Amino acid sequence: MSVLKITRENFKREVLESEKPVLLDFWASWCGPCKMVSPIIDQVAEEKKGMIKVGKINIDEEAELAAQFRIMSIPTLVVIKDGKIVESTAGVKPKNAILSLLSE
Numbered sequence: 001m002s003v004l005k006i007t008r009e010n011f012k013r014e015v016l017e018s019e020k021p022v023l024l025d026f027w028a029s030w031c032g033p034c035k036m037v038s039p040i041i042d043q044v045a046e047e048k049k050g051m052i053k054v055g056k057i058n059i060d061e062e063a064e065l066a067a068q069f070r071i072m073s074i075p076t077l078v079v080i081k082d083g084k085i086v087e088s089t090a091g092v093k094p095k096n097a098i099l100s101l102l103s104e
Helices: 008-016 032-047 063-068 095-102
Strands: 003-005 022-027 053-058 076-081 084-090
Touching: 003 032, 008 022, 008 053, 008 063, 022 032, 022 095, 032 053, 032 095, 076 095, 084 095
Parallel strands: 003 053, 022 053
Antiparallel strands: 022 076, 076 084
């Protein structure tokens, strides 16, 4: 699978030190809208394989990371390039809107 599970342990290596842009999906298992956006994130990961990294962060398991990013609602998508946030959006988005977050 091309979607990474991001944790405190691998965050620095997989996200901050990534040479590719990283799309992070902040989610929770009890979140209905998160379940709607999850298959779209998986499609984006497959289509952009080799060009970007895609990671999912479960806010219940990784409360520290959720707090670090000031996540107030989920799903929240964050794009990180060179260790810095370049895009961020909350709520369910169609695939083309998610892809547009990744293009400059």
